[in-house]
Amino acid sequence: MPCENYKDALTEAAASGADPANALASNAKIAALRAHFESCASCRTAFAEEQALFISIDAGLHATANAEVPASLLPRVRAALGEAATPRRGWSANWLALGAVAATVVAIFAAYSVRRGSSFENPVSTAANTSTTKGVLPSPLGQILNPEPFASRSSAPHVRKVFSKNHASPETLASRNSLPQVLVPRDQEMLLVHYAGEWGRRKRAPLVAERAAEISLAPLEVAPIQIDQLDVKLLAEEKSQ
């Protein structure tokens, strides 16, 4: 058979790293190639050249694929991670935020105007509102979770007047904003935050105080104490008995 017929088998054998001299006879192509090599010196030489080519390719690939990593890579990435943690908002996001703030301010102003007008028109309802809030007591945790002062929610004019002084005081503002910090075990911080979130959402403290005012307690009845007369005997009499 001419050498041309073994060309593909020769290349494939070299590419797969198989050595026809030591290959198993079970592979028909390799076995045929081995038989051909015994009688053809030029094909043996061609096969050796192919093997050398593949060795060069593998060596070159190894050099390319295992290049030394520059020492600056990881510090560069770590520095960039810090910036990536606080992504910049785009212009659209800024405009949205600005619009939301403006809408909130307008809504607050409108609500304040309506409320003020209604309090002038109907002072009786204002007094009733005040009486309903009288029984509600702020709890310490409630104050922590809701930094808004309890009395400022009341619409009573005298209360507003008292706290209007505090609004002018920077010390009071600072103390109101500086909420207490709590030291907790590392594994319990999530629990506390969950608890605080639930508490703040449900406003449990005022609800409990309101219910306490509604409960009617019956006067305590104590049965009169009965004391039997003491029977005192002399020691001498006891001994004689």
Place this chain on the structure above:
Amino acid sequence: MQELALIQPGGMARDEFLREAAQAEARREFEELLAECGPLAYRVARGVLRNSADAEDVAQEALLRAYRRFDRLRDRNRFRAWLVRIAFRLALDRLRSSKRREQRDTFWSHPAHQPPAATVEDLAVSNEFQARLDRALGELPEKLRLVLLLAAMEGHTIDEIAAIVGVSAGTVKSRIFHARKQLAEKLRCHAKTIKTR
């Protein structure tokens, strides 16, 4: 001794706190993976780009992109495969859009960037062969190129490459075989030319 944390329950909304805690946890987890997989991203990028500076830029971009989308990755064991694909894709994009290709070829022909050879003649032959090999590697189809690069990297078994690329081990072997064969066809003439000099 028990570790304590200072928190302000009323000052921080619960959702905000949980989000920050999750971000901190993700950051810590990512930094652990960064040390392990950062070099892999660089080598994949360099295998495609054949330029250290570009490869470093692409590796950084790939790692940052992976970090930004880290929360979307449900199975963290797939991080290597995910990062390799990001780095490979970014490197290909960079290669296509690069206007400095000729400059890079000049850069690669510089002896300082080649492995040392025994003699001046060997050095020249080695440089020329390496340059042609890199060029031939760049002409391979993407699927074959990625598998061949991963196979040439130290410490990658066929099964690991299969897991990274997302194909069977048999497909990986087949791709490696065909890739090497195609490289040999491109380089055979050059090898014979060098031999006849």
